[in-house]
Each structure stands twice: as C-alpha cells, then as structure tokens.
Amino acid sequence: MKRPIYLDHLATTPCDPRVVAAMLPYLTEHFGNAGSRTHQYGWAADEAVKLAREHVAAVLGAQPREIIFTSGATEASNLAIKGVAEACVARGRHVITQVTEHHAVLGPMEILEKHGFSVTRLPVDAEGRVDPAAVEAALRPDTILVSLMLANNEIGTVQPVAEVAALCRARDVRVHTDAAQAVGKIPVDVHALGVDLLSLSGHKIYGPKGIGALYVRHGQPRVPLVAQVHGGSQERGLRAGTLPVHQIVGFGEAMRLAGDLLADEGPRLAHLRDVLQAGILAGLDGVYVNGPAEGRLPGALSLSFDGVDGQGLITALRELALSSGSACMSDPPTPSHVLAAIGRSPALVHASLRFGLGRGTTAADVDAAVTCVVDGVRSLRARRAGVHPPAGIMR
Template structure:
C-alpha cells in the first residue's frame, strides 16, 4: 500500500499541533466550568473562553460580544435561521437563499417552509455564481432574510457578499452567510462584507471538532432554539466545551497570521493539478478559477464512474462532494444545479489541499489520478 495522501481538507482538517498544545491544560489543570463564577477553576476556564472569543472576533472583524459558541456550524445555522425567522415573523415570512447551499441551510429552510415560511431558491450559472439582479428581483415586501454562503463547499465559488449587502441594507433586509469553508482560508470580514449574521466551524481550520461559532451583529434579534441555561448570553444554553473553544481560538489566531501565505502556496499547487489533469481528454473544471477558493478544485471526467475511480486510487483521500452526503450515491445537488447530468455529476471529484499538503504529495497524487483514469478507460474498452 502506498503512502496515504489526504486531499479532502474541505471535509475536515487535522488539528494543528500548536492547537492541541494550547488545549491540553484545559483537560486537566484548568478543567473548571466557565460558568462557575465563585472560584479560580471557573475563572481560569472563563479566561480561556474569552481569549478564544477575542481571537475569533479578530479573524473575522467582529466585536468581541458578537461571537457566540455552538457545537458546530450546523447548530449555528439552525440557531440563526430559526432564531431570526421567528424573531422577525411579524415583519414578514419570506427568505431568499440559493440552490447550491450546504444541506445545513437547505434542510433547515425546508423545515421553515413546513412552518409557513416562503423560501426562494435562486438558480446559479454553470460556475455556481448567482445573478445578483435575480436576487434583487426576488425581494418582496415580506422578505426578512437573504441567506447565501460565502464560498461553496463543493466547487469553491465565492459569492460577492459586499455587493449583495448593499442591496439588502437599502431594503432593510438581514443578510446571513455560511462562511464555514472560507473563514481561515481567505480574508473574511463581517464589516467589509456587510453581513449581519455568519456561521463557521473550528474543524475546517485546523481546530478540534465539536465547536463552531455564530456571529450576530449588535442589535440583531435572534430567538433561542434551545433552552436550559443562561450560557452564551441566553442564546445557546449548555456547559461550554472549554478545551475545544480554546483550541478554536488558537486555530483562528494561527490562520490570521498565516492565511495569506498559505493561500498563495496552495493556489500554486492547485494550478499544477489542474494544468496536469486538463491535458486528459474529457476533463473539465467545475468552477471559474477567478472567483473560487484557492486551495481546492472540482473536476469532472467524462465517461468515468467517480465512485470506482476513488476506489482505484486507494492511497488518496479524495471525495465526490460534501462529506455530509458522501454515504449516498445520489449525484451532488451542487453539480446538478450547475446543469450537469446525473452521469457527469457522478463522474466528478473534489480535491482540497491544506496546511500539511506537500508538493511531493501533489505530484504523487497527480500520477495516481492519471493511472486511475487510464485504468478505468482501458477496462471500459
């Protein structure tokens, strides 16, 4: 068996050793409950939580008190969508989102429709971009929220949030974004982008799993969806996962320091991968490189069964799409929204590089992919 090569960094990332080192004392020496305000163990835990909140707010350009901790991005999305829609229901019941959103958003919107809300799902072009004028035309007097992800998790397409926010602000409509795939990978600033609400997760940026964050701009109302305590200013009850939160904060601090250099390095490696693969007949890229996350690519190969290709390349960790739906054999809803046939969508793979990816690994991966494609094409003859 050849050395395993991990190229699925959009699914999850390994926890950085510097993050683990920062977390360790909070399992043993500083194990207190951050809500225990009467003794030093609680104070130490609270200090760790608040330092993490400060580090995270600095990375995304938020105020310290605008960051709320959750168990992950999915909980943050649910809290934001349900909480905002219920808080502003007297104003209206219409939401605008996009066909290529993550399932955390789409499934929550489906549930909101069952509760009487109306949802418009904007189409995308063949690179995954929306027509901002389409979005503007979809606004009605009942629209209370536009929810559009910053960068797509399967193809990397980046939506122009600043341009979109100029429209929503004029209409007095809230703008929410799922920034899970972009935070820590490319610059994302809640003020510059004009968003009112944002969600993201620790394990996508070299922090631990099981912790995420919700940004809510000061003055925005969000009704709680969980009950049972006053933690996180009564928005999200429950004992805080202090070690994970501390690690999340450290991971954000590292990303803040290293993100731009790392994006340039990974962008060059992705360019190498695409140049090599595009020489193969029937290979195409599923998004415009100019408006895409730099560390990833989504590739379709005509006439190839994507699942078989992944099994042939046993040493490579590559996915066909989102990890949340990787246990199904259905074609990706994102690739279908681009206009792909079922066959082409199933003949696709997502390659996502990360901090631990080396150039030698990329070269070896290219060779494995080429061999795998050649093997399947030969066996089909």
C-alpha cells in the same frame, strides 16, 4: 510520504499540534466550569473563553461580544435562520437562499417551509455564482432574511456576498452567510461583507470538531434573533449549555493561526491547486473543471471525467483520500446537488472528484496525485473500451 495522501481538507482538517497543545491543559488542570464565579477554577476557564472569543472576533474584524459559540457551523446556521425567522415572523414569512448551499442551510430552510414560510431558492450560473440582480428581484416586502454562503464546499465558488448584503441593507433585510469554508482561506471581514450573521466551524480550520460560532452583529439596526437551544443563560441567552472550554480554546487558537497564516497559505494553496489542475488536464482529455477560474477558494478543485464511473474512480484512486461527486453521508449516496445545479449531466456528476488541499499538502503530494489520477482514469477508460492497458499504466 504518508499514504493515502490526504486531499480531503474541505471535509475536515487535522488539528494543528499548536491547537492541541493549547487545549490539553483545559481538559486536565484547568477543567473548571466557565460559569463558576466562586473560585479560581471557574475564573481560569472564563479567562480562557474570553481570550478565545477575542481571537475569533479579531480575525473577522468583529467585537468579542458579537461571537456566540455553538457546536459548529450547522448549529450556527440553524440559530441564524430559525432564530431570525422566529423573531421576525410578525413582519414577514419570506426568506431567500440559493441552490448550492450546504445542507446546514438547506435543512433549516425546509423546516421553515414546514412552518408556513415561503423560501425562494435562487439558481446559480455555470460557475456556481448567484446573480445579485436576481437576489434584488426576489426581495419582497415580506422578506426577512437572505442566506448566501461565502464559499462553496464542493467547487469553491466565492459568492458576491458583499454586493448582496448592500442590496439587502437598503431594504432593511437581514443577511446571513455560511463562512465555514471561507475563513482561513480568503480574507473574511464582517464589515467589508456587511453581513448581520456569519457561521463558522472549528474543524475546517485545523481546530477540533464539535465547535464553531455564529457572529451576530451588534448595533443598529438590531439583528432580531431568538435562541434555538434553551436552558441556562450562557452566550447571552442565545445558546444554552455548559461551555466546552477546551474546544473553545482550541477553536480560538485555530482562528488565531488561520489569521496569521492566511497571507502565506492562500497563495501557496492556490499555486498547488493550479499545478494539480494543470497536470491532470495535460494528461487527460475529457476532463471538466467545476467552479470558476477566478473567485475560487485556494486549495479547492472539483473535476468531472468523461468515460468513467464514480465508484470505479474512487476505487482506482485508493492512494488518494478524497471525495467523489456524491454525498457519502447519505445511504445510498446521493448525487451532488451542487454539480447538478451548475448543469453537469448525471453521468458527469457521478464521475467527479473533489480535491481539498490544505496546510499539510506538499508539492510532492500534488505530483503524486497527478500521476495517480492520470494513470487511474486512463486505465479505467481502457478497461471500459475493452483495451488492455500497456504494462506500467495499471495501478
């Protein structure tokens, strides 16, 4: 078993070897610019991009022309939010989102506020869910966009996006969803969801980093969108820049595999997650599960522990590669806004772990993780209480 055991698949995933194999020729012999119309190198690149676009669209039930390649879900969400706001500014300056969104959505919302828009950030319940009735109540005549993530990246809560989208459609308000964590883990169909815009990321689904896409619904009512990256006319003028063909090919293959494997991987990961959760809860008191029992991403488990501190926890669990309840990208680390939003105390927020199980996770990994967490937390608590733990428990 490889150590540390990788249990951070919600942060990123390894590239599937089939994805790497698909990408490699597009770094070497098929290196052409997909925009070159005058020779074989360009045609081959263009063909590969076309096929990848078809793969991405097929998994979502979308049309290939509705897929705009971007550098990832962050850029896709920036394009969706700022692009709709800029296009609709004459109609209204109000947008709605909710407090547990990823920073990829919260960031552009702050920018809109700086440009005179009004942003309503709805609260969530103790399981991290937004009430569709609250969205309906927040809609105003000047509301132009609602952005509601499909699945949360820390606690795995799946939001009632289809319900919210139906309410918005009736009021002619456009809907964006950040599906970076949902795709490949739960079924994602743009028609079933009824959304206008949907963000995707390659590296969450065993594809390469630095690639993603925005789904932009084609047809009536039109989705008004203004480009946020200017230059060439690539991607129907909505995202300028030479297409990174190898990344797009890898993303397309990752999406194709995600679609093919979903029916098996979803239940397998849900089962492993349940075994992990049950094992830790059986071995320890004072553990709180963050996120809902039903309607949670398979493979996602967030736990808060009484009587330990977060940094001690991560240090004690060096055999496991996982995330704490703090956003480590920031310096100093800031407590999770998601755990705070569901009502966890500051002490519990700091004493939290996020497990993300994935394609490479085995039952043996989960058993080892249970032992590691139970022993680690027991020994931290014993140390805190000034009790010397019995031999064999310290790790």
